[in-house]
Amino acid sequence: MSAGTGAPLAGGVHGPGHLRALTAVVLDTLESAARARGGPLPAGGPDEVARRTTALAAPVLPEEGIGAEAALVDLVRAVAEGAADPADPACVAHLHCPPLAVAAAAELAGAALNPSMDSWDQAPAAGVIEELTTAALARLVHPEAPAPDALITSGGTESNLVALLLARERVAPGPLRVVTGANAHHSVHRAAWMLGLPAPAVVACHDGRIDPAALDRTLAGLGGGPVLVVATAGTTDEGRIDPLPEIARIAERYGAELHVDAAYGGPLLFSERLAPRLAGLDRAVSVTLDLHKLGWQPVAAGVLAVADTALLAPLSLRADYLNADDDTEAGLPDLLGRSVRTTRRPDALKVAVTFRALGRRGLSELVEHCVRTAEEFGRAVDARPALRRRPGAIGISTVLFRPVVADALEAEAGDAVIAEVRRTLLMDGRAVLGRAVAEDGDGRHRLWLKATLLHPAAASADLLPLLDLVTEAADRAAAAEVGDSRSAAGGAGAPATERLSP
């Protein structure tokens, strides 16, 4: 082949050689940038990060290129120095996991070969690996079903969208009504909107979980017609699991179908000890999983499991260039009905590599580690007089807590202190904590700091410094609030910039 243009390719016999040189640059830069950052995220806040990133990255599209190595050095440095790195134990805001090295390494093979999962002649072996992987996931979710199946998606949002789409088509011309908890992820509402369905009916929750009696009343009030109940196994805000067996029973009584968004909680299935928390999951017609959450995959690694492969029929599609009838008859597998996307990444590859590398037992250990660490972290919060945990059970690996100084203030001012603590630690580059509004012991909803513990190796001892950071920042923020209200009472509001240095 001609050497050509000086733009070496990743594939073929020579690609690995080119990649050896360039990935060495990437890894060296990642390493030095992680040291330079020296914490879970860069200090300085959005303006400072924008300034530093722009200095390294702009102009993105110059007239003349600067070459592969220079571009990698600049941009990998920019993205890594300016990362919120979930591999740091103090980065716990979201369902944003630190990926396993083995999964990230597998991604490199996918990127180099670039199989596209929409036809056999773009992904001969990758299609087989996807099939084996989705079969294993399908059996994990619906072990008793005769013909379960699963799709790879771009994430929980797409999984929920496809679940609602399939349900809509099953009952067409419908119209399908979606019924979901007040604790459901926003993607359920967004999917209904995109699909032209009526806005979901929202069922009240108690203690962060769907209230079965309220669900019963809602279904009774709809007065018949096709309904899809969407429950959650691992809520985004609190990690709570809806009472699936009761929900399944009630749904069945009304002839409604059940979809479960287990984007967060699904991997509890790997653990014999924890799987019982998901009892009832297999009664769902479809289940969302996200292995880029409690599965330590780089994004994307979404899954939609269905109880029966025939449920996927609405996705089947004929496009002569990808799956002409005579090609399918001649034995070329038809991959097109496996997604609402066309061109698709081989996301199953990294999942398969991870599964084979760790086995179900290894995955179980990582999941159990996170759950155990959250329990220990919760006890550490309980042991600190300056902090208090949201009353009740810990949801999977999510701990909600508040500095008690916030409780001494008026409700709104107290919540403002919580938000300010989070932002202060973000701006200082010291911690990435989340936030959530959740029910307190008195039944009132308050703002909490949220620690979503997905780090598969960090021990609770690694997380304790977070509690000191929160306590210190809260004392400062509360003092500033008090100062503010005194100034306000005196008629002169303190400038916002002074709020943290009273």
Added chain:
Amino acid sequence: MSAGTGAPLAGGVHGPGHLRALTAVVLDTLESAARARGGPLPAGGPDEVARRTTALAAPVLPEEGIGAEAALVDLVRAVAEGAADPADPACVAHLHCPPLAVAAAAELAGAALNPSMDSWDQAPAAGVIEELTTAALARLVHPEAPAPDALITSGGTESNLVALLLARERVAPGPLRVVTGANAHHSVHRAAWMLGLPAPAVVACHDGRIDPAALDRTLAGLGGGPVLVVATAGTTDEGRIDPLPEIARIAERYGAELHVDAAYGGPLLFSERLAPRLAGLDRAVSVTLDLHKLGWQPVAAGVLAVADTALLAPLSLRADYLNADDDTEAGLPDLLGRSVRTTRRPDALKVAVTFRALGRRGLSELVEHCVRTAEEFGRAVDARPALRRRPGAIGISTVLFRPVVADALEAEAGDAVIAEVRRTLLMDGRAVLGRAVAEDGDGRHRLWLKATLLHPAAASADLLPLLDLVTEAADRAAAAEVGDSRSAAGGAGAPATERLSP
């Protein structure tokens, strides 16, 4: 941090060390597997590939893991030995590009850091890089617009979906009618279906392009109401570009808006010489681009460019855990309205690295190389008496051609020979050619072999062996067809398995 579980992470200070060892395994395996494959795809067809892949990959989820290195060796070997590798000049079936090494290397950084593009505190710098990248793409597509914008998508299918969604919302309660050419990608129809819109009205094409007079008649026949016209710049089957200036004029006359699916053709904009072929593109309210086609990115690298950032308003969304009002007021950028997905990969990173590495001039050279190679390949076809090219212009870098032996048969038998040639070369592991039904010089539609030339370094000389392969396979397939019809005339159908060995 605790050493923990023996499942090393990709991020942090120590991640690059783990990745050095594991990516070395990946690259060594990619190299040996490419040599073992020894061609554009494995020989033996689907059953043989499934057998070999399963032997290396199953069970995907064993009870006990086999370790990271062993899992990588097995599965990377499986996916690479069983790949249809677009870095091989004989892999030309689809808009399936060989990725640049620099882009694949950049993917490794994204996979290791795992920024998620739905909130600032998961992607501080990655969000800035995305913003700079989308701004550059937006200006490329709508250079004269005061406030153009662009989104990163998972591909052309999602871009078209979002384009139709935005159009639907602009005219809600509508209903929006979509009008598109018979040459449009199936994703336009699929998007309308998903969004609950009426099936698109289909406009007849002439020579693979929308016939403006037919468009005029269709729009007149709709009798008012909101309409989105969807044109194509680079059709999947033929690479043809619809007559955009005329279409824009006609749409405007009827008060209709215009979306252009330039998933394939968009990168012609990089070239001063070729950009005029896209004249009129900037009159579209939205434009689909796919940099995993003529942009040499690993999937995914989709783009939706819009003429004005205000057009994206329907995507805005509030989710307290990601973009609470007070956080946004305090200066935390809100990324949530930039996609219909929630968790999102940093696909802009590899695009930015590639753009900076090559510059607009470098990208232009690669695009021009593909267009020039297709013209040379077309001339090579023209020079062979045993082959003929579809009459008319070559579409971007797509060449349609047929062995003339197929013309000597009845129409259906001739088309069967074309399909058989493609499958034979696939099964033998010798070439990955595409297929397309397209208008012949006599106005009739016939099946053609399709070569989609996206290799940025292969010269036309590298592609000539394809023509020999096709000629030989066609002669055999045609002889078998003749044999078949003789047998059939004699009352005894030849077994299908013997068709290739008459």
